[in-house]
Amino acid sequence: MSIPQVEAVIVGGGFSGISAAKKLHEAGLSFAVLEARERLGGRVYTKRFDDKLYLDFGGQWIGPTQDRMYALCHEYGIDYFETYNEGKNILDLGERLKTYRGTIPTLDIFSLLNLDWVIRKLEKLARQIDIHKPWNHPKAAQYDQQSLEDFLRRNTKTKACYQVIRIGCETIFACDPDQLSLLHALFYIRSGTSLDCLINIKNGAQQHRMVGGMQSLIEAMAQPFLEKIRFNSPVRAIRYSSGEALIQCDGFSIKAAHVIVAIPPPLLSEIHFSPPLPSEKQRLLANYPMGKAGKCFMVYQEPFWRKSGFSGQALADDKFAFQTLFDCSPKDGKPGILMAFTLGSRADDFFKKNKTDRQAEMQEMVERYFGKEAASPIRYEDFTMTDEIWARGCYAALMQKNAWSESQDTYRKSTPPLYFAGTEAAVRWHGYIEGAVLAGEAAAAEILASSQYG
Structure with a gap:
């Protein structure tokens, strides 16, 4: 049985991989996207519920200077709206609650x-x-x-x-x-x-959110070439030489002249490369851990805290598992949604608890901040990319001490026919969705600029 062949294979159907695919599609190259999950988005994940509720379990914000994200929203007609940012913020420090306005808390x-x-x-x-x-x-x-x-x-x-x-x-x-x-x-x-x-929220990286959730944008981007995306197809091995690669998945293989790898670094080290990746890249991957972020949501009939003059934002010491709280209600304010971040070692400890205890801890926090009206949520949900097998963490991988000095630009450096994308390969807006888009486009541009297409 003959092995199918395309000009490029893209490993990963997150924003970086789909941005690369979009560019190759517009240039008329044949390609295939191999995505391990049953969905698009990668570290962006909008969970949609039966009652028309949606929650962004992954990346959700865009802000000024993220020019590509705004351009993509306009290109695909995806509406965005301002994160709610009016009223009093809360500082929970040393068992004392204080309120303040703006970015800097009252100290x-x-x-x-x-x-x-x-x-x-x-x-x-x-x-x-x-x-x-x-x-x-x-x-x-x-x-x-x-x-x-x-x-x-x-x-x-x-x-x-x-x-x-x-x-x-x-x-x-x-x-x-x-x-x-x-x-x-x-x-x-x-x-x-x-x-x-x-x-900041105003004029900052958290200024806007997508109507319908962030995943709506990537789904719109992928629509013109959806038939070229193969879901539930984790890549197990890549055998490559100059100008050709054989990409092996469970039950099938595909040949390509170029491969764009757009997945989180821990997953890169689990693919069998033959020959092996350059030694300097292997050394970096051996100690390149992902960040740890959990998102916890309390859903109410309406954002009652707004009527009391609160923004829904809070900063908290380690009394609870949560560092920060945001109003993540949809554009029309119904339902009302409070989202708490639990990050780093706090997230590690928090997700060792069962869901009932996790909900109880967030319940205690929001009642402390907003009183009895917070005692009657209609739903609680939480999620951490750390437990997601095809992410292993969020927002991005972290350069440890001495890593930049020893590795420099090793991670994003191409080894033709291999090209590397993902937000970790970005120099601008590294760690953000904007960075993922820019890195994907850069990898595709490098292929298009090669001698056979130039």
């Missing part, structure tokens, strides 16, 4: 000044980083030898300042601050425009 004057200084210092250092070659900074080795936690401990002078900046960092990176190098944190901040942009 004692010394802690507030310290927090402002730390944020400004991170911003200043990040602005000096070349996102294309972060390892070229004169102090790159020094930054890479220390963790973000080392930096925070050295520069925060009060407990309150440390707690607040740590909550912010855990929310941005989906890990404890000792789980990534300072150089990676600075690169990530610069890649996403600025720290101010990453932490």
Whole structure:
């Protein structure tokens, strides 16, 4: 039986893989997308329920300077709306509840000044980083030898300042601050425009959400070439030489002149490559863990907290498993939805509990914040990509101490006929859906620019 052949195979049907497929489709190349799941989206996952409720279990926001995401929304007629951001925010720190407006919480004057200084210092250092070659900074080795936690401990002078900046960092990176190098944190901040942009809703990375959920966009993107996507088809092995590859799945194989691999790094190391991937890429993959993010949702008939003047946003110390809380109600405000992030080691501990106990913990938190009206949700749901076999974590893989210095651009570097995408291959908006799109388009462009198509 002959083995089918195409010009390109794309491994992974997330935003990066589908963005690459879109570009190849528009150029008229033959291709196939191999997706291990039964759905599109990858680390984007909109769960739709029988009662017309939908929840974004994966990535859900876009914001200013994410130009490709906005362009795609306009191209496919996907409506988006502003994240609810009016009213009082809550700070739950040291057993005390405080309310505040804007981005920076209410603290004692010394802690507030310290927090402002730390944020400004991170911003200043990040602005000096070349996102294309972060390892070229004169102090790159020094930054890479220390963790973000080392930096925070050295520069925060009060407990309150440390707690607040740590909550912010855990929310941005989906890990404890000792789980990534300072150089990676600075690169990530610069890649996403600025720290101010990453932490904000208004004029920030959390400004807009999709009507119908984020997965609606990728489904629209894939529609013109849906017949070229093969679901439930995890790739087990890739045998390659110059100009040709044999991609092996369960029960079938396919040949291609080019392969774009657009999956999370831990899954890359589970594919048998022959010959093996370059040794420097293997060394990176051996210690390139994913972030850990869980999303927990309390669903109500309506967003009652808005009537009481609350935004639905909160920052919390480790009294609960949750670092942050957001109003994630749909555009029309019905139903009312509160979404809590549990991240890093808090997520590890939280998801060891059964679902009844997980719900009870979130119930306790929202009642503490919003009173008796919070006691009667109509639904509770939670999800973590860490337990998802084809993701292993979220938002992105994390560069450990010394990884940038030793590996440099190893992860995104092509080994023709192999090309690498996914948000981890992005230099701009690394770790975000925008980055995934840009990396997928870049991999496809590299193929199209090769001698046989140029």
